[in-house]
Amino acid sequence: MFMKRLQRYLSFSYLTGALFLVFVLLFLWIGFGQLVADYETKSLEQRSASVERQCNVLANRVVEGGFASYTMGSKEETEGSRIEETTQLANDLGGRVLIIDSHFKILTDTYNRNCGKYLVTSETVNALKGDPVPYRKIGENYIQVITRINDEKSGEPIGLILAAASLYDRNSLLGHLRVQRATLTGIFFLITAVISLLIIVIMLRNFQRMQIQLNSIAAGHQERGLSRGGFREFYRMSGAINRILNRYSELENSRQEFVSNVSHELKTPLTSMKILADSLIGQQGVPEELYQEFIVDISNETVRANQIIQDLLYLVKMDGTNQAAMNVKPTNINELLEVLLKRISPIAAKRDITIHLETIREVVAEVDEVKLALACNNLIENAVKYNKDGGRVDVSLNADHKFFYIRIKDTGCGIPEDSQQQIFERFYRVDKARSRETGGTGLGLAITRKVLLMHKGSIKVHSQEGNGSTFIVRVPLNYIE
Amino acid sequence: MRNRILWMVCLQLALLCFLAGCAVHEDTESDSGGFCLYFISSTGDSYEKVPYELKNKDDTLAAVTEIIHELSDSEQFNTDQYKAALQGVGLDSVEFDEGNVTIDFEEGYSKLSSLNEGMIRTAIVKSVLQLDKVESVTFSLNGASLLDQEGAPVGPMNDQSFILEDDEEDVYSGQQDVVLYYANEEGTQLIPYHTKINSKDNEPFEKIVIESLLKEPSAQDSQSEEKMISPLNEDLKVNQTQVLNNICYVDLNEEIENLVPGVKEEVTIYAMVDSLASINPIYQIQFTVNGEKRSTLNNVKNFDSLFSANLVLVTKPAKK
Numbered sequence: 157m158f159m160k161r162l163q164r165y166l167s168f169s170y171l172t173g174a175l176f177l178v179f180v181l182l183f184l185w186i187g188f189g190q191l192v193a194d195y196e197t198k199s200l201e202q203r204s205a206s207v208e209r210q211c212n213v214l215a216n217r218v219v220e221g222g223f224a225s226y227t228m229g230s231k232e233e234t235e236g237s238r239i240e241e242t243t244q245l246a247n248d249l250g251g252r253v254l255i256i257d258s259h260f261k262i263l264t265d266t267y268n269r270n271c272g273k274y275l276v277t278s279e280t281v282n283a284l285k286g287d288p289v290p291y292r293k294i295g296e297n298y299i300q301v302i303t304r305i306n307d308e309k310s311g312e313p314i315g316l317i318l319a320a321a322s323l324y325d326r327n328s329l330l331g332h333l334r335v336q337r338a339t340l341t342g343i344f345f346l347i348t349a350v351i352s353l354l355i356i357v358i359m360l361r362n363f364q365r366m367q368i369q370l371n372s373i374a375a376g377h378q379e380r381g382l383s384r385g386g387f388r389e390f391y392r393m394s395g396a397i398n399r400i401l402n403r404y405s406e407l408e409n410s411r412q413e414f415v416s417n418v419s420h421e422l423k424t425p426l427t428s429m430k431i432l433a434d435s436l437i438g439q440q441g442v443p444e445e446l447y448q449e450f451i452v453d454i455s456n457e458t459v460r461a462n463q464i465i466q467d468l469l470y471l472v473k474m475d476g477t478n479q480a481a482m483n484v485k486p487t488n489i490n491e492l493l494e495v496l497l498k499r500i501s502p503i504a505a506k507r508d509i510t511i512h513l514e515t516i517r518e519v520v521a522e523v524d525e526v527k528l529a530l531a532c533n534n535l536i537e538n539a540v541k542y543n544k545d546g547g548r549v550d551v552s553l554n555a556d557h558k559f560f561y562i563r564i565k566d567t568g569c570g571i572p573e574d575s576q577q578q579i580f581e582r583f584y585r586v587d588k589a590r591s592r593e594t595g596g597t598g599l600g601l602a603i604t605r606k607v608l609l610m611h612k613g614s615i616k617v618h619s620q621e622g623n624g625s626t627f628i629v630r631v632p633l634n635y636i637e
Numbered sequence: 638m639r640n641r642i643l644w645m646v647c648l649q650l651a652l653l654c655f656l657a658g659c660a661v662h663e664d665t666e667s668d669s670g671g672f673c674l675y676f677i678s679s680t681g682d683s684y685e686k687v688p689y690e691l692k693n694k695d696d697t698l699a700a701v702t703e704i705i706h707e708l709s710d711s712e713q714f715n716t717d718q719y720k721a722a723l724q725g726v727g728l729d730s731v732e733f734d735e736g737n738v739t740i741d742f743e744e745g746y747s748k749l750s751s752l753n754e755g756m757i758r759t760a761i762v763k764s765v766l767q768l769d770k771v772e773s774v775t776f777s778l779n780g781a782s783l784l785d786q787e788g789a790p791v792g793p794m795n796d797q798s799f800i801l802e803d804d805e806e807d808v809y810s811g812q813q814d815v816v817l818y819y820a821n822e823e824g825t826q827l828i829p830y831h832t833k834i835n836s837k838d839n840e841p842f843e844k845i846v847i848e849s850l851l852k853e854p855s856a857q858d859s860q861s862e863e864k865m866i867s868p869l870n871e872d873l874k875v876n877q878t879q880v881l882n883n884i885c886y887v888d889l890n891e892e893i894e895n896l897v898p899g900v901k902e903e904v905t906i907y908a909m910v911d912s913l914a915s916i917n918p919i920y921q922i923q924f925t926v927n928g929e930k931r932s933t934l935n936n937v938k939n940f941d942s943l944f945s946a947n948l949v950l951v952t953k954p955a956k957k
Contacts, residue, residue, distance in 0.1 A: 224787055235787075243881055250877070252839060254808070257786040258751035260759070262808075267841065268880070268918045269811050270800065276759045277802045278682035284752050285682075294809050295838025320809065320839045324877070 167388040171355045178348045185340050192333045199326045204291035204301050207249060211303035211317045214245050218255065218305050223315065226255050228264040228271050242266060250322030251298055255305075257315045258284060275318075284313050297323050362390045373401065417583040421464055421598065425457040432457075460597075467599040471582070474527075474606050482524045482610060484635045489519040489553060489560060496533050497551065500540060507545045514552040519560045522635035523611060531607040532562065534600035535627050539566035541596070542625070555633065559613075562629040571619040579617070580605045612636050672767055674707055675760040683802055684760065697770050701731045701738055704764050726757075729779065736772035737793055738765055746778055751786070759801070762794050810837035816915040817849055818908045818951065819865035824900035827908055827951045828865050830854055843878040843885050843919070846912050863952070868908035870897050876927065883920040884943065885913050893926055894934060902936050907947050914946035921945050 613631035
């Protein structure tokens with residue numbers, strides 16, 4: 157369970173980041189490999205230089221003491237007195253030292269093999285000529301360094317020291333470095349492989365799971381939705397898809413509700429009509445006044461039904477309509493309101509309801525006049541309809557540089573708090589029982605809200621049961637596509 | 638399809654014949670006479686062996702004179718690859734006595750720089766030594782012995798005296814006669830085995846001797862009727878060796894602590910000691926284990942002392 161929650165905060169980007177890091181480290185390793193390769197040559201150079209330094213010390217000693225003291229294998233007592241120094245040097249170098257005179261004769265060989273022989277190779281020839289002879293490896297374990305013994309006065313070469321020095325230390329370090337590098341390679345590749353596999357496997361699994369669920373939804377089982385889990389990307393994706401599904405199921409529900417509402421609302425007047433007609437049909441010798449009365453009632457019901465149908469059609473038309481159907485042009489809102497209030501005043505007067513219009517400024521806005529008039533009219537009609545006798549309706553108009561505001565306040569019965577969000581729904585009545593008495597289609601506020609939405613405006617309601625309601629409408633001055 | 642395969646096979650056969658022919662041709666060319674004159678290469682630092690047909694094959698003295706004459710002929714032999722070895726030096730006389738040729742030069746020889754002298758001497762001696770009857774060559778200067786840098790006479794020079802670049806053995810390789818001591822089948826005694834060991838790349842002989850003891854000689858090489866087994870642990874390694882003042886210092890790895898199954902401790906140790914003592918400058922051997930001296934190793938006391946050759950354990954080899 158914890159893992160699942162943890163996964164939610166993990167994004168594939170982290171894993172990919174980790175993978176990227178590994179690649180970076182891999183490149184660093186390649187650089188390290190270069191260092192190792194570099195060490196291979198540098199260490200030889202360094203060793204060669206060190207050996208040459210030590211041989212130069214011996215070379216000076218030879219010049220000072222004379223070749224005779226360093227000659228091995230001689231039976232003369234005077235010779236070879238300083239051979240110890242040569243063997244000591246060979247010991248220090250972990251290898252072998254040969255001393256050669258200007259005629260190529262090997263005077264000393266610490267391996268005691270080639271004393272007295274003549275070593276005439278291009279290396280010794282060039283060295284005795286004074287040309288530089290670079291170091292070279294002998295097999296894998298030794299490095300040969302040739303050092304000249306130069307005459308004190310003339311500086312000319314009078315002999316050579318050939319040193320074969322051990323590369324044991326350098327080789328073991330090199331071996332160690334190579335092992336390190338190989339180990340690091342192994343580790344990096346392993347990590348990279350593991351992470352890559354992990355990413356692939358997890359992604360595949362997530363995709364598969366999502367696919368299966370999507371398939372089932374597509375087949376029609378859309379109530380199930382997608383399971384939430386997996387990495388962040390999938391978590392968000394499934395969340396979004398679930399919201400889309402919810403919207404559609406809401407739409408579906410509202411459609412069903414709408415259809416049932418429509419049939420219900422239409423059924424009422426039709427049923428009344430049938431009852432009235434049936435009662436007329438059933439009777440005989442009905443007085444003319446009764447006929448008249450019933451027919452009038454039937455006519456009223458048809459008007460009612462017609463109104464419902466008209467409003468519905470209007471609403472449906474606005475639902476499916478695109479913005480091109482909006483007939484937007486600059487309109488004087490003050491005038492619009494004045495016309496509406498004038499139209500309603502007789503009806504208001506009948507119940508002694510006073511209407512006040514307060515215009516703080518002149519407002520001209522880009523609106524669809526017909527639609528906005530209808531929207532405001534519905535609000536004003538409601539303000540009168542749900543008012544108490546002798547009450548009042550206050551309409552005010554204001555604007556800032558972005559929006560204009562219409563406030564419609566009544567002193568009516570108010571709207572209970574838990575219904576305040578629902579009043580804009582189609583066919584919603586706070587008190588269903590009084591529906592017939594109050595009249596109307598139940599679609600007024602739905603139409604009003606739809607119109608305002610099309611203008612990118614908004615509507616708010618403040619109401620207290622028993623005290624009255626205030627509707628505040630806000631519409632942008634300039635029409636936004 | 639079949640035609641193609643046939644054609645390919647024929648082509649390959651032809652190629653093979655051609656290559657074989659070349660190889661044969663090369664061999665015969667080097668076998669015929671094979672006499673070469675050693676000229677100095679144009680770079681001045683090595684020798685160019687130029688094939689040459691001797692006119693005086695049978696007469697040694699005349700041949701030697703001919704050789705020196707040819708080697709001095711700068712007109713005929715000056716080319717891009719090589720030049721005459723000897724120039725401006727006159728030959729006094731040539732003597733041949735019991736395998737040794739003595740060549741006497743005149744004054745001019747002493748004026749040669751030591752570098753040139755060394756190179757020329759090598760060229761002449763290597764050329765002359767190719768003659769059948771010649772075993773050694775001695776130089777003299779106006780009748781007096783040729784002296785080296787230290788003032789001692791140079792003396793007779795033979796094939797062993799020179800190490801050149803094209804030799805099979807160079808200064809870092811070599812061969813040595815040695816007696817390797819292997820363990821007998823019961824692991825109680827040592828059996829001697831006379832052989833040569835080859836070293837290359839500057840590997841010390843001592844190290845090679847011990848490493849050779851790890852493998853028994855093959856059946857046909859065996860000089861004794863008894864079976865020889867290796868007295869050493871197969872994982873034993875020699876870390877380092879050194880020879881100082883006739884003492885051979887041997888540093889072994891820790892495998893020496895493990896007994897060899899079927900071989901007595903003494904036999905293992907003295908196999909190494911006696912084999913090493915058979916190499917010329919070595920009289921005594923000192924062992925260390927991974928750089929440290931050990932006073933006791935299993936049952937052997939004084940493992941850190943100097944060991945000398947002990948032939949008590951050696952059986953008398955039954956000659957095949």
